[in-house]
Amino acid sequence: MFIRDNLGTGNSWGMGVTVPGANGAGVLGAGAHDIQVQGNLAMMSEDPFDMDGGDYDLDGDPTGPFPAMQWTVQKFKLTDARLDTAEHARQALIIYDAALRQVTSARADVGAVQSRFESVIANIDIAAENMAASRSRIVDADYAVETAKLAKQQILQDAGTAMLAQAHSVVAEQALALLKDV
Template sequence: MPVITTNTSANSALRYLNMNAAEQTNSLNRIASGSKINRASDDASGLAVATKLQTNVSTLNQAATNASHATSILQTADGGLSQISDILQRMKTLTAQSISGAVTNTERAYINAEYDQLVKEIDSIVASTTFNGDQLLKGTGAGYSGSFLVGTNAGTSGSTANSDIIDIKITSGTTLGDGTFNAVAGLDLETTLYKSGATTNKEDIDAAQLAATAIDKAISAVAGARADVGAQMSRFQFQAAQIASSTENLDAAQSAITDADVAKEQSNFSSAQVKTNAAIAALSQANQMPQQLLQLLR
């Protein structure tokens, strides 16, 4: 029914114009931001899930850093133990050299001098093998220990151990082999390998044999410590690979929820743009209808 007081056609065209303009704006926002969730009202439940996934990804990124730090600590400790092992092998060679009837007391004094310096070098390596100020091969009790978060669960698990936290433990260089290392480092070289004033070489050879036995125990202890460090290092390396895989999968899941399909949004934008133009044209025509009706009164 043609009327001039209420322009129903214009109201309807205006409503569709607002709807189409809003749709066009939403598509343009998604294209510009690359995300299909720009407001909580776009997808409330998707936003909640995506936020949790993003939190997990951020935590895993730090967990990867933690695993890298743990690996670096273990590598540093292994480097120190490797040097100690090499020194102990040289010390064993020196004791073998001393156990020879062709070596005189004067020459054993030279052997002792090198042996003594090697003991001091082991002490130096034990004291200087550090990471971020923490001594790795020297300390009270069992030596260095630390805990590293390598997952997303940083809380406690009651009576069950938290599998996302890995503890590392490095045997102290001062207690290797239940004291066998101390036995080597504590040898008094001037009276053990070489006894000044001895009438025969028998005491010197016996002492060298005792030193060789102590060194063998120390070498075995260092080898055991390196094996333990290597086992822990291997675990962190596999854990780092698992973290990388989990991060990739979580990123993909988050992308499926939040990332905009640019091709789809461009298509929606073009469609909304056409409908907006059509609504503008329809509104223009609707606004002219009352003026056209007035022509009937003339």
């Protein structure tokens, strides 16, 4: 298996893999660039790198080439940066720049989501205001109808009272006939 970097330096190095045997021991090494992997592999650059090669599966049986893949580093460890040499400082700057780009990208994503939430909240506020205005118009219309009915009933009652007051001079049947017509 080989790891080839795409940082423009053209450096490639071989990597030997020992699969766990009967006693469960296993090693992953790369000559002077030893790597010990226990779940995560940290790369020093955000630039993509290729990983290809390999002629054996985990059982040791010969297989075709391991499919070539392009990987992109997702996490950076800023706490392990060393600044004792110019090369280490350059590598630290690469890591810090990549982390800053990720933070900026994450902030942009959060800002976009926040903007969408603000739009939804504004739409809900407008809908609530429109609903309150509609309710007010309905209540006003109902109030106007009921007020008109009340005024009509009061006029009829006042007319009836006035007729009954005059009824003392008129025969009772004539008063009832007048009320019947109203």
